[in-house]
Amino acid sequence: MEITVLSQAELKQVLEPDRVIETVESVYTQKASGRTAVWPSVEYHFEEKNAVMDIRSGYLAGDKLHGAKMLNNFPLNVGAGLPAFTGMLLIFDSENGMPLALMDASYITSLRTGAAAALGVRTLARKTSKNLLIVGAGRQAFFMVAATLLAMPQIENVRVHDPINSANADEFVSQIRMRLKSELNLDLPDKVNFTARPDLQAVLQDSDAVITVTRATYPIIKKEWVKPGTHFSCIGADMLGKEELDPELFRTARAFADDRKQCLSFGEMEIPFKSGIISEQSIQGELGEVLAGTATGRISEEDITIFDATGLALLDIATGKLALDLAREKGLGQKVFI
Amino acid sequence: MEITVLSQAELKQVLEPDRVIETVESVYTQKASGRTAVWPSVEYHFEEKNAVMDIRSGYLAGDKLHGAKMLNNFPLNVGAGLPAFTGMLLIFDSENGMPLALMDASYITSLRTGAAAALGVRTLARKTSKNLLIVGAGRQAFFMVAATLLAMPQIENVRVHDPINSANADEFVSQIRMRLKSELNLDLPDKVNFTARPDLQAVLQDSDAVITVTRATYPIIKKEWVKPGTHFSCIGADMLGKEELDPELFRTARAFADDRKQCLSFGEMEIPFKSGIISEQSIQGELGEVLAGTATGRISEEDITIFDATGLALLDIATGKLALDLAREKGLGQKVFI
Incomplete structure (x- = not known):
C-alpha cells in the first residue's frame, strides 16, 4: 500500500x-x-x-x-x-x-501549541486585553506570538521576558516582525509594539494575558505579583516535575485543562494537585467544554484564569x-x- | 533530513x-x-x-x-x-x-515473534525434543513453525491443532512445505512430518514442546492433559484478558518471562498472578537471563517449563x-x- x-x-x-x-x-x-x-x-x-x-x-x-x-x-x-x-x-x-x-x-507541534495558547487567551482572557506577556523567549515563543496576535487582534503590546537570559528576549523582539513576515507571511498592524522586559514583577502589573513557555521546574511567577483579571496560558509544563506558576495562584484562580487527567498527572496542575492545593474538582472545566458551552469560563473581570495546556496528540x-x-x-x- | x-x-x-x-x-x-x-x-x-x-x-x-x-x-x-x-x-x-x-x-512482528517462540523452545524444552505441537493455525503459526524448525533441527514431527476450526489446521498442514520454500526459501529435511490433529488432549500426551498462538481468552490446555517434561512457548496472550493455558499449570511449572512486568500485566501470567496462583517471585527468570547464564532454565527432564512471550518493541x-x-x-x- x-x-x-x-x-x-x-x-x-x-x-x-x-x-x-x-x-x-x-x-x-x-x-x-x-x-x-x-x-x-x-x-x-x-x-x-x-x-x-x-x-x-x-x-x-x-x-x-x-x-x-x-x-x-x-x-x-x-x-x-x-x-x-x-x-x-x-x-x-x-x-x-x-x-x-x-x-x-x-x-x-509548534503551530498547534501556538494555537492552543492563543485559544486559551481568546477564550479566557478579558475581551479588552491589550497587553500580552510572553515568559520564555525560546524556540516556541515565536509561534505563541503569531497565533495569539491572529486570534486576538485587539492586542497592542507584546512584552517578552526570558527568565534565564534577558539577551534572548532582546534578540527575539528585534527580529519578530521580520520573522512573522518571512516565516509565516503575517503582516502586523503598526499598532502592535514589541518590548523585551527583564523586570518580570513590574511587567505583570499591566499584563492582561500571560503565556508561559519555558522549561522551568520551579515557579517563575509569584502569586503576589499577579493582579486581578490576569489570564495565564501555561504551555511549558508538559512533563513530570515541570512548573512555571506559583501553586498558590491555583487557590483562587479559575483553572481549565486541555485534558483533566494529563494536567493533574504532569501539567502545570501537577504540583498544586500533589501538594493538596487543588483537587480534581477544582478544575472548572476543559477548554473544549468552555468552547462548546458546557463549562463556564471567565465570570468576572477580576477573575484570574489559568489554561493548562499539556499537549494532545x-x-x-x-x-x-x-x-x-x-x-x-x-x-x-x-x-x-x- | x-x-x-x-x-x-x-x-x-x-x-x-x-x-x-x-x-x-x-x-x-x-x-x-x-x-x-x-x-x-x-x-x-x-x-x-x-x-x-x-x-x-x-x-x-x-x-x-x-x-x-x-x-x-x-x-x-x-x-x-x-x-x-x-x-x-x-x-x-x-x-x-x-x-x-x-x-x-x-x-x-511475525518474524521476530516466531524467533521468540523458537528461542523459548530451544532454551527451555528438553534437548531430545522431537515432537512439536502448534496450537492455533492462524496467520502467525507459519512463522512459529519456520523459526522453531531452524532453531531445533532435532524436531521430526510437527502437529497442528486449531481450537476454533479444525479445517484450518488441515489446510495449514497441506501447504506448509510449499510455503516454507516459496515464502522463506527453507528446504526441510524429509524426516519432518506435519499432521493436523483435532484431538488436543491425545496429542499433548506425546508432545515435547508446545507453541500456543491463538486469540483465546480462556484456557485451551487443561493441566491434567499435560505430561511431565513438556515445554510451552506462549505467544497468544499479549493483551489484557487473553490466556491459553490452565492457570493451575503455573503452580508447579518453571515459568519464564520475556519481560517480568509485561507478563504479569497482560501476558499468559496475568490471570495466574491476579488470581494469586503465582507471585512475582514465582517467575524463575527472563529468557534473556537464562541465555546470559544468570538464571537457571530447565533443571530436570520432568520439569514443565513455560515461556511467556508478550512481545517487546x-x-x-x-x-x-x-x-x-x-x-x-x-x-x-x-x-x-x-
Missing part, C-alpha cells in the same frame, strides 16, 4: 496558522462531546544527554483518525549543528487501521490531516510503498 | 529467519544485562469494529537505538480485501534523536535495524525527506 510522507519544508508550504487555530478549536470542541480518546503518554529521559523523548497518541472518532507522535528533545544537538527538537507523526485511518501518512512532527493528528489534504490539493508530498 | 522507508516487499527480500533468531537472541541477552528499557505499552479497543491497536516502544542502549511500533488489528478487513494486521515501526538514533527509518511492522527495533543495514547493502529502500 502507499502512504504520503510530508517533510518539514512541505508542511511549511501548506500550513497557515489561522487554519491551524480553527483545527485546534474543532478538536477541543470534539473532545468536549466525548468523541475523542487521549491515550496514555510515554516518556523517557536519556540522562547522560539531558535528553527527553515522549510518545503521545489518541483517537479522533469523529474524523475516524488515530495516530501517534514521537518527539525527541536533545538540547546538546545544537552544538553539533543538528536540530534539538525532532519527531515523527503517524496517522492511521480508524475505519480499517491502514496507515495514511508520516510527517515531521516538530513543526506541527489529537491536535497533531487533526493538524497533520489538514496538512495532508492541503498537500494533495497542491500536488505536494512524497509517496512511498509500505 | 533524509530517512529510509522499507516496504513489506523490501523486508521480505532482505530478512531471513535465521538472522532474525540471532538478533532476537542478542536483544534478550542485552536485556538481561540491563542495557535496555521497555517503555509502557498503550492499547485501545475499537469496540464497534472488534479491532485493536497497540503501541510498543523501547530503548536499546547498547545499539543506541530507540523506537516505537504501532500495530492495528482489524479482523473485519479480511472481508473487504484489506490486510487485517498492519503497522508501522519508527526507529531513531539515540545519540541525537534523529529519525532513521520507517518500515512496515507487520512482517517484522526492542525485538522489532533490532530486527528493523538489521533490515535497514541489509537493505543498504543491497541498494534497497526508499529515501524520503522529512
Whole structure:
C-alpha cells in the first residue's frame, strides 16, 4: 500500500496558522462531546544527554483518525549543528487501521501549541486585553506570538521576558516582525509594539494575558505579583516535575485543562494537585467544554484564569490531516510503498 | 533530513529467519544485562469494529537505538480485501534523536515473534525434543513453525491443532512445505512430518514442546492433559484478558518471562498472578537471563517449563535495524525527506 510522507519544508508550504487555530478549536470542541480518546503518554529521559523523548497518541472518532507522535528533545544537538527538537507523526485511518501518512512532527507541534495558547487567551482572557506577556523567549515563543496576535487582534503590546537570559528576549523582539513576515507571511498592524522586559514583577502589573513557555521546574511567577483579571496560558509544563506558576495562584484562580487527567498527572496542575492545593474538582472545566458551552469560563473581570495546556496528540493528528489534504490539493508530498 | 522507508516487499527480500533468531537472541541477552528499557505499552479497543491497536516502544542502549511500533488489528478487513494486521515501526538514533527509518511492522512482528517462540523452545524444552505441537493455525503459526524448525533441527514431527476450526489446521498442514520454500526459501529435511490433529488432549500426551498462538481468552490446555517434561512457548496472550493455558499449570511449572512486568500485566501470567496462583517471585527468570547464564532454565527432564512471550518493541527495533543495514547493502529502500 502507499502512504504520503510530508517533510518539514512541505508542511511549511501548506500550513497557515489561522487554519491551524480553527483545527485546534474543532478538536477541543470534539473532545468536549466525548468523541475523542487521549491515550496514555510515554516518556523517557536519556540522562547522560539531558535528553527527553515522549510518545503521545489518541483517537479522533469523529474524523475516524488515530495516530501517534514521537518527539525527541536533545538540547546538546545544537552544538553539533543538528536540530534539538525532532519527531515523527503517524496517522492511521480508524475505519480499517491502514496507515495514511508520516510527517515531521516538530513543526506541527509548534503551530498547534501556538494555537492552543492563543485559544486559551481568546477564550479566557478579558475581551479588552491589550497587553500580552510572553515568559520564555525560546524556540516556541515565536509561534505563541503569531497565533495569539491572529486570534486576538485587539492586542497592542507584546512584552517578552526570558527568565534565564534577558539577551534572548532582546534578540527575539528585534527580529519578530521580520520573522512573522518571512516565516509565516503575517503582516502586523503598526499598532502592535514589541518590548523585551527583564523586570518580570513590574511587567505583570499591566499584563492582561500571560503565556508561559519555558522549561522551568520551579515557579517563575509569584502569586503576589499577579493582579486581578490576569489570564495565564501555561504551555511549558508538559512533563513530570515541570512548573512555571506559583501553586498558590491555583487557590483562587479559575483553572481549565486541555485534558483533566494529563494536567493533574504532569501539567502545570501537577504540583498544586500533589501538594493538596487543588483537587480534581477544582478544575472548572476543559477548554473544549468552555468552547462548546458546557463549562463556564471567565465570570468576572477580576477573575484570574489559568489554561493548562499539556499537549494532545489529537491536535497533531487533526493538524497533520489538514496538512495532508492541503498537500494533495497542491500536488505536494512524497509517496512511498509500505 | 533524509530517512529510509522499507516496504513489506523490501523486508521480505532482505530478512531471513535465521538472522532474525540471532538478533532476537542478542536483544534478550542485552536485556538481561540491563542495557535496555521497555517503555509502557498503550492499547485501545475499537469496540464497534472488534479491532485493536497497540503501541510498543523501547530503548536499546547498547545499539543506541530507540523506537516505537504501532500495530492495528482489524479482523473485519479480511472481508473487504484489506490486510487485517498492519503497522508501522519508527526507529531513531539515540545519540541525537534523529529519525532513521520507517518500515512496515507487520512482517517484522511475525518474524521476530516466531524467533521468540523458537528461542523459548530451544532454551527451555528438553534437548531430545522431537515432537512439536502448534496450537492455533492462524496467520502467525507459519512463522512459529519456520523459526522453531531452524532453531531445533532435532524436531521430526510437527502437529497442528486449531481450537476454533479444525479445517484450518488441515489446510495449514497441506501447504506448509510449499510455503516454507516459496515464502522463506527453507528446504526441510524429509524426516519432518506435519499432521493436523483435532484431538488436543491425545496429542499433548506425546508432545515435547508446545507453541500456543491463538486469540483465546480462556484456557485451551487443561493441566491434567499435560505430561511431565513438556515445554510451552506462549505467544497468544499479549493483551489484557487473553490466556491459553490452565492457570493451575503455573503452580508447579518453571515459568519464564520475556519481560517480568509485561507478563504479569497482560501476558499468559496475568490471570495466574491476579488470581494469586503465582507471585512475582514465582517467575524463575527472563529468557534473556537464562541465555546470559544468570538464571537457571530447565533443571530436570520432568520439569514443565513455560515461556511467556508478550512481545517487546526492542525485538522489532533490532530486527528493523538489521533490515535497514541489509537493505543498504543491497541498494534497497526508499529515501524520503522529512
